[in-house]
Structure formats: structure tokens, C-alpha cells
Amino acid sequence: MRKVVTLVLATILAFVGCKAPAQKKVMARVVPERADDFVFENDLIAGRFYGKALEGNPTSPGLDIWVKLPGKLVADEWYANALTEENYYHKDHGGKDCYKVAVSLGGGASVPLIDGQLCWPATNYRSYKILEKTSEKIVFELSYPAWEVSDGVSASLVKKVTVTAGTYFIKVDDTYTYSGTDILTIAAGFKLHGEQNTVRDQLEASDRLAIWEYASDQSVEPEDGLIGVAIVVPDADSTLVSEELDHALLLKDVPSGGTFSYCVGSCWSKGDIKSSVEWFNLVREL
Secondary structure, eight states: OHHHHHHHHHHHHHHTTOOOOOOOOOEEEEEGGGTTEEEEEOSSOEEEEOOGGGTTSOOOOOBEEEEEOSSSOOHHHHHHHHTTSTTGGGSOSSEEOOOOOSSSOBTSEEEEEETTEEOOOSSSOOEEEEEEEOSSEEEEEEEEEEEEEETTEEEEEEEEEEEETTOSEEEEEEEEEEESOSEEEEEEEEEOOGGGOOEEOOOOOSSEEEEEEEOSOOSSSOOOSEEEEEEEOTTOSEEEEETTTTEEEEEEEEETTOEEEEEEEEEETTTTOOSHHHHHHHHHHO
């Protein structure tokens, strides 16, 4: 009977010229049921930024990568199940949260770099806006209140993120506003997990960085697979890969009110990209 009803409905829709609703391939939303996370995903990747309720555990601007198999959207399902099953999304259900951020740039973010030090925001994001939403694309903003980056100098940040279906990368536009100075050096990049046998890129390019490493959080269950992470800054001024800072960074001088634009991406070896060679080639061609 169900097949007959479906066939009849399809025939009626075709007759009246209606189209079936487009399948949603992107999502982004605040997650008040889980410490004010702001989660996003497309059909290939997923991730989250930390909100107010999680401050102190950690207070971090970093992008937390979620690995998953290509195909369906999973974040809403994982969050819902985590309400009744502890550590649900830290276990493999066709993907999971297995990337360690702590106080870092995680899988791709930016902060001012002053006197060789990364200057972390004093809070997590405190407000958000959804700017655009279709089945194939979603754009959102996260705002970080002003924090002191050096004596007499403060910075605030509005982060705009564009998530598009069918790609391993998101586009990020970070707009900084300063008090006490007209320009700062901004560093965009990602955390290095040296203990995870990190393989550095061989891209030989000054505007992009990539790594390939074992998953970095084994606290809940043994890891299975490797993660690729990358960042591309088309107009970067310089590159800094620092063992002392445990970060790979691309640097640019950004004036107050200016926007620092870049792309960050990730992949999982249990998906379609199986090796560092495949990942580095994809980043090289972006």
C-alpha cells in the first residue's frame, strides 16, 4: 500500500509541475542542549565551535573537527543520542568526535600573534547569526567580545563561516576590530599533535599548509583511522610552523575593521580520502 501511495503522490506532483523538496546537504545551529556548541556540517565534514556554557572547559576559539563517513547529515542524531547515552558521539557511529582541541586553534581558526605568542580570546563565542540558508549552502556568524591582547590593546572578532555541500573545506572570514592600535598580525592555522605521528605536507607553497595524523583523542575508545587537516590563505604574508607553539600558521597583517579570509578543511581516512598523498594533492589543487 505504501508503494502505491508514494507512486500516486509522485504522479500528482509531476502532473501539477511541483518538485519534491531538495535534500538538505548542509546544516548549522546553536546547540543549547549541549553547552552552547555551535555545530555545522555538510555531506562530507562536520565540526563545532565552543560556546559560553563551556567556558573554562575549555575557553578556546579552535575548530573541533568531527570525522564522519560521506553522505548523510549526522550532527542532530549524535546530539540527540548523547542526551541518553554518555560519550555517544565519542564512539564510532559512522564517525565521531575524536579530535583534541583544548586551548588551541584546533582544526582551523585565527587569533592575533604578538611577540611570538598566540593571544587567545577571553571568552568563547557569545552571539551568533544565520545569514543565509539553502539546501546546499549555509552561512553563519559568531561574535567574540573584545579581549586584551597586550597592554592597552584589545581586539574583538566577528567570524563568518560559509558551509557548502560537496567539499571538504569551509570558507572563513574573520573581521577584527581593535582598540589601541590600527593594525595587528593575525595568525590562522591549526594545532600540531606531534605525539600522533604527524606527517607534514610537501606542498612547497607559501599560502597553504596541510598535515596527516592519527586521531588525537583516545580517551573513550581506540581510534581507527587518520585525519587530514589543511588551511589555505591566498594572500598570506608568511608561514610559521612552530614546535614551541604546537601550531602550523599562516600570517597576515590585518588593519582594524579588516577581514582575514581563509579556507580550512579536514578529512578522515575511513571515508573517500585514504592516504596523505590523496589529501595533499587535494589541498595542492584547491
